[in-house]
Amino acid sequence: MRALGVVIDPELDEPITDLGFVHTVDVMPDGDVEVHLRLPTSFCAPNFAYLMASDAKDVLAGLDWTRTVTVELDDHHDSDIINRGLAADAGYRGTFAHEAETDLDELRVTFQRKAHTAAMERCLTALLRADPARPVTELGTVTIADLPGNATTESLLRRRVSIGLSTTPVDLVMVDHQGNGYTPESVPLMLRRARSTRISIDGNAHFCRGLLRTRYTDGGSETVREPSAFIPLSALTH
Template sequence: MTALATRQQSESLAAVGEDDVRRALGVVLDPELDEPITDLGFVRSVHVTDAEVTIHLRLPTSFCSPNFAYLMASDAKDVVTALDGVERVVVELDDHHDSDLINAGLAADAGYKGTFKHEAEHDLEELRWTFRRKAHTAAMERCLTELLRADASLEEARLGDVRLRDLPTGRHTDALLRRRAALGLSTSPTAVVMVDHEGNGYTPEQIPLALRRARSTRISIDGNAHFCRGLLRTRYDGSGADQAVRLDGIEPADQHTLLPLTVKES
């Protein structure tokens, strides 16, 4: 390598900082909670040197699903590796019952099946698409429920006529557009909002039940996210400072006090 090439590489690496890495990690989602790992507080630390980026991740419990854990860690490595000027990326998952196995697999670029071998029954892409569909359902329900609350004259059975152009601008609509794009659904302003993951609409008679099912999916996602955020704050003191305000406006706070528990002898 010439002196010029060496200097250019050094300058390129120096241009990548911790903020750049954290912004890149912001597109990595917890597949079940549908929130960025940066917002959830799962990024424990980022260290950038002239030659490499080292990232440590943490999860709410030591027994979080290994496939979810691997998916997030693998995606984290991929997005940071894609940054211009980054030569080497090390991602390590801390304090998980499969940390050693997952970290070794990531270091070797072995892939999910190569890491878990016979324990990996399915490819992670199948899991990824399952949760993309759930995320779209939840985002759709948020937008339609917001519309119903804002317009008392709008009948539930007429939701099948609502188009993307009818939704108010804001983060709920932005989130829905991203979820639709991830599934390959139309993001045209004239596209119908209330559709399934294949783009099929609903008749007026089908809408009430479909909306209730969508609401159940959204409540499940939101409830799990709230629970996991609390578990992380309990497990890692001060981690609440790394958690961003959620889409629904709930703010994380380490100052939340727990009710005292008294263990009675039997």
């Protein structure tokens, strides 16, 4: 489950384990692992669904004790197509053929940039709340060294790394995805745009959690199963 925790829903910018998308994990004595994922609706975007399922398979296959890893997506309108493609290691284009209009790497980068924008806004908005007298136009001069050492800052640093930005103390916080800063007069507008991105991500995540709870009576809770027993995740985390 910790390994699956690094698999991120690209649109919601949260781990699939936190979102409840991991339904079951079957662990066998010989190192075979079978994972079943399920999403809030049957019509969630197939490219997002494939990306999460493929990432889940890759991260589990990378563990030093696993032998055969099977990841299946349940209750999706493209479950059969996606599961066949995953089993054959066909890749996204090999799975969807002519329907795969864009490469998943491009999709991943697009949402990594959005996640960075949202993380940047969270940090800067926190500074404004801590010091309401601070002029918004001065946010363009804030550096990483000016941020508190907390989880919000750590989240920003991880997202900077994911899109290739440096994380030295003197780096400006408010930058675009290429690392370019903003003039003082453009800062308020860019902060509002960044806030819109963050609100959209947070709102979608909240909405999807509600849909998952409505679709499944157990709310999408994870279960880790071993050959000798069925162990609910809650029993492992208390």
